[in-house]
Amino acid sequence: MYRPQIKVFDCTIRDGGLINNHFFEERFVKTVYKALSEAGVDYMEIGYRNSKNLFSSKEFGAWKFCEDELISKTIDGVESKTKISIMVDVGRVELDDIKPSCESPVDMIRVASYVKDIDKAIHMTNDFDKKGYETTINIMAISRDQGPELDEALHQIEKESRVQAVYIVDSFGALYQESVEWLVKKFKTILKTKEVGFHGHNNQQLAFGNTIEAIIHGVNYLDGTVYGIGRAAGNCTLELLIGFLKNPKFDIRPILDLISDEFIPLREKIEWGYIIPYAISGMMNEHPRAAMALRNSEEKENYREFYESLIDVELD
Amino acid sequence: MYRPQIKVFDCTIRDGGLINNHFFEERFVKTVYKALSEAGVDYMEIGYRNSKNLFSSKEFGAWKFCEDELISKTIDGVESKTKISIMVDVGRVELDDIKPSCESPVDMIRVASYVKDIDKAIHMTNDFDKKGYETTINIMAISRDQGPELDEALHQIEKESRVQAVYIVDSFGALYQESVEWLVKKFKTILKTKEVGFHGHNNQQLAFGNTIEAIIHGVNYLDGTVYGIGRAAGNCTLELLIGFLKNPKFDIRPILDLISDEFIPLREKIEWGYIIPYAISGMMNEHPRAAMALRNSEEKENYREFYESLIDVELD
Numbered sequence: 072m073y074r075p076q077i078k079v080f081d082c083t084i085r086d087g088g089l090i091n092n093h094f095f096e097e098r099f100v101k102t103v104y105k106a107l108s109e110a111g112v113d114y115m116e117i118g119y120r121n122s123k124n125l126f127s128s129k130e131f132g133a134w135k136f137c138e139d140e141l142i143s144k145t146i147d148g149v150e151s152k153t154k155i156s157i158m159v160d161v162g163r164v165e166l167d168d169i170k171p172s173c174e175s176p177v178d179m180i181r182v183a184s185y186v187k188d189i190d191k192a193i194h195m196t197n198d199f200d201k202k203g204y205e206t207t208i209n210i211m212a213i214s215r216d217q218g219p220e221l222d223e224a225l226h227q228i229e230k231e232s233r234v235q236a237v238y239i240v241d242s243f244g245a246l247y248q249e250s251v252e253w254l255v256k257k258f259k260t261i262l263k264t265k266e267v268g269f270h271g272h273n274n275q276q277l278a279f280g281n282t283i284e285a286i287i288h289g290v291n292y293l294d295g296t297v298y299g300i301g302r303a304a305g306n307c308t309l310e311l312l313i314g315f316l317k318n319p320k321f322d323i324r325p326i327l328d329l330i331s332d333e334f335i336p337l338r339e340k341i342e343w344g345y346i347i348p349y350a351i352s353g354m355m356n357e358h359p360r361a362a363m364a365l366r367n368s369e370e371k372e373n374y375r376e377f378y379e380s381l382i383d384v385e386l387d
Numbered sequence: 388m389y390r391p392q393i394k395v396f397d398c399t400i401r402d403g404g405l406i407n408n409h410f411f412e413e414r415f416v417k418t419v420y421k422a423l424s425e426a427g428v429d430y431m432e433i434g435y436r437n438s439k440n441l442f443s444s445k446e447f448g449a450w451k452f453c454e455d456e457l458i459s460k461t462i463d464g465v466e467s468k469t470k471i472s473i474m475v476d477v478g479r480v481e482l483d484d485i486k487p488s489c490e491s492p493v494d495m496i497r498v499a500s501y502v503k504d505i506d507k508a509i510h511m512t513n514d515f516d517k518k519g520y521e522t523t524i525n526i527m528a529i530s531r532d533q534g535p536e537l538d539e540a541l542h543q544i545e546k547e548s549r550v551q552a553v554y555i556v557d558s559f560g561a562l563y564q565e566s567v568e569w570l571v572k573k574f575k576t577i578l579k580t581k582e583v584g585f586h587g588h589n590n591q592q593l594a595f596g597n598t599i600e601a602i603i604h605g606v607n608y609l610d611g612t613v614y615g616i617g618r619a620a621g622n623c624t625l626e627l628l629i630g631f632l633k634n635p636k637f638d639i640r641p642i643l644d645l646i647s648d649e650f651i652p653l654r655e656k657i658e659w660g661y662i663i664p665y666a667i668s669g670m671m672n673e674h675p676r677a678a679m680a681l682r683n684s685e686e687k688e689n690y691r692e693f694y695e696s697l698i699d700v701e702l703d
Contacts, residue, residue: 247631248564248599275627276589280596283564299661310663311591314670315563327690330663335688345615345661347626347646354630372651374643 073318076291078113080268081309084134085116085158086301090341093118094132101145102333103297108151109325110313114179116156117142122165142176154178158209159195161188166195172203179205183240186216189224193232200233207268207292209238213254214245214356225261236266236292241281244274244304244353248284255288268292271307273299274353276345278307283315297326298334303359304349342366347374355381389634392607394429396584397625400450401432401474402617406657409434410448417461418649419613424467425641426629430495432472433458438481459492470494474525475511477504482511488519495521499556502532505540509548516549523584523608525554529570530561530672541577552582552608557597560590560620560669564600571604584608587623589615590669592661594623599631613642614650619675620665658682663690671697 083103084095100117107115118134126135133141137157146155156179169180180199184192189208196206208228213221228237239254246254251269258267269285269292271278282293295309310330313321338344348362351374365377399419400411416433423431434450442451449457453473462471472495485496496515500508505524512522524544529537544553555570562570567585574583585601585608587594598609611625626646629637654660664678667690681693 248596249603273592275630276592276595276624277599279592280564280599283593283596287565308592308661308666311666311670314591314666324691324694327663327667327694331688331690345624347643350624350627350630351643354627372647374647375640378640378643 073316074286074291075318076266077286077316077318078292079309079312079316079321080114080116080156080292080294081107081112081296082116082270082294082306083107083296083300083309085118086296086306087343088118088132088134089302090300090343092131093135095134097133097141097145099333100134101149103329104146104151104153105149106297106325106329108149108153110322111320112153112309112313114154114156116158116181117145118157119163120157120159120168120180121163122168124165125163139170139175139177146176154205156181158183161185161191161195164195166198169199169202169204177204179207181207181209181238183209183211185211186213186220186224189227193228196232196234206232206234207236207238208232208234209240209268209270211240212242212358213239214241214243214250217250217254222257222261225258229262229264234265236268237262238268238270238292238294239285239290240270241272241278243356243358244272244278244349245356246271246281247277248281251281251284252288255285255290259289266291268294270294272301272304272353273306273345274304274349274359278305279311279315282307282312298330298338300334300337300343303343303363304345304353305343348377351378351381357381389632390602390607391634392582393602393632393634394608395625395628395632395637396430396432396472396608396610397423397428397612398432398586398610398622399423399612399616399625401434402612402622404434404448404450405618406616406659408447409451411450413457413461415649416450417465419645420462420467420469421465422613422641422645424465424469426638427636428469428625428629430470430472432474432497433461434473435479436473436475436484436496437479438484440481441479455486455491455493462492470521472497474499477501477507477511480511482514485515485518485520493520495523497523497525497554499525499527501527502529502536502540505543509544512548512550522548522550523552523554524548524550525556525584525586527556528558528674529555530557530559530566533566533570538573538577541574545578545580550581552584553578554584554586554608554610555601555606556586557588557594559672559674560588560594560665561672562587562597563593564597567597567600568604571601571606575605582607584610586610588617588620588669589622589661590620590665590675594621595627595631598623598628614646614654616650616653616659619659619679620661620669621659664693667694667697673697
């Protein structure tokens with residue numbers, strides 16, 4: 072009953088890093104890697120590769136920079152078939168910082184890009200491809216960008232790039248199943264030679280449901296995170312996704328242990344999940360920035376005022 | 388863009404009562420009723436009508452019995468178009484306890500029934516119908532009961548009862564979108580003269596997504612609860628549902644206030660929501676009973692052991 076082409080992609084450390092400025096201990100990251108490996112997860116995205124010229128390594132933890140040496144040290148000694156991925160943002164990485172893949176522990180580089188930056192994203196992935204990496208382009212904030220520029224970007228990716236997959240990224244947690252279906256069909260129609268991926272955010276408790284919707288319509292690259300950790304409302308939970316997929320190569324038990332041992336205590340220290348201001352920003356198709364600021368203020372439970380402030384912006 | 392036939396049905400006090408033995412203060416219930424009325428919610432299910440011969444009123448709060456006088460007192464003085472519903476379980480109510488509707492503040496009676504008890508449920512709803520109430524039959528635990536007996540029960544309801552809607556109840560939080568679609572299509576094919584309803588549980592974070600799926604395929608009676616309160620993982624959240632529906636009669640703001648003022652503090656005292664043992668029982672299509680017992684024990688975060696105990700049962 073399962074589709075062998077499906078790849079499960081864990082973004083725990085990468086997306087989770089957005090709520091703690093990427094300050095995860097090496098021990099923690101290794102523990103996650105070990106559990107994912109035992110669970111049979113296909114890829115682990117271990118962080119961002121950002122330029123140290125742009126971000127201070129005092130202000131941000133090591134997983135915002137993901138130097139090859141750090142990755143090698145962290146995964147060393149663990150028996151694993153799980154491939155390592157890093158994410159880069161358009162305009163925030165020095166291409167010369169990326170060594171040939173044969174000299175790096177990294178298997179895949181995913182480029183996060185808005186539709187408007189797609190030329191740059193294609194240029195970057197072609198560079199990484201020549202260096203021997205697997206690549207994807209992840210189209211961010213797609214709920215705000217469904218017009219003709221999206222079609223043009225997809226045609227250009229299909230023609231000019233060698234990425235293996237292109238992701239629909241619901242950055243704002245704003246998509247409902249019908250939009251997911253519409254987007255997947257569009258992607259699959261244009262991208263004849265690429266796989267399609269889906270990365271959901273859980274503002275409206277739809278990250279998992281939308282991922283299932285994407286699977287139904289033929290998406291094979293699926294992102295999740297352990298216990299849903301990730302910016303603001305977080306992501307599709309890896310444990311539910313593995314519970315749903317029928318491929319016998321997956322084992323949910325190492326992920327259950329990881330949640331018991333590490334994520335229940337972690338959730339006491341940092342916040343993510345179903346929280347009303349994030350639900351509101353999802354409904355409004357807004358970046359969670361304002362909601363995150365609210366949650367760091369004394370007004371954190373003033374939902375009505377927050378809702379009304381967004382309505383006012385909408386009508387401006 | 389909205390479907391005027393859609394009715395939103397709040398079960399906050401009724402389903403929420405399953406986690407505090409129905410001990411809500413009258414002030415709290417009145418506050419919920421006021422907010423639902425201001426929000427334009429169509430129905431409020433205010434509790435169960437259980438026989439006092441079967442359950443002790445010391446052990447259970449007033450909302451397990453929902454006497455007419457209590458309801459009248461609680462809703463008195465609130466301007467409202469929200470109708471009042473009570474739920475009865477097959478075999479747990481004395482029909483003589485139900486007065487004619489003209490003498491009662493109750494507008495609707497919903498009968499919760501397993502497929503095997505459908506004859507009794509039809510008999511009960513026909514009695515309530517004669518007394519002037521609106522009625523529905525809510526078919527519980529449907530994820531375990533999708534065989535030919537279900538078809539037979541639906542044919543019988545269509546032929547022998549005058550209920551206005553029949554509900555698909557995903558008691559175990561086990562359904563995925565494809566099963567929801569399959570069930571809705573079956574219900575709509577057989578129930579030519581009735582509406583179809585959907586009541587989800589959120590074990591796998593799918594209560595809202597499955598409700599949207601039900602809407603897409605023509606379901607018009609939609610259950611939700613404020614902040615998702617309800618047994619174990621809880622229900623489809625009313626705030627997300629109202630945020631999704633486009634009918635201008637709904638106003639989300641009174642619900643947001645209610646969550647800020649009442650449900651954030653309440654959630655500190657009683658537990659519901661996305662909790663791994665409930666997710667596991669949902670995946671396994673099991674009643675949450677065992678998971679609820681685990682959460683009341685010292686082993687509450689021992690997920691692997693719990694998972695393995697269910698696998699063993701499955702293979703027995």
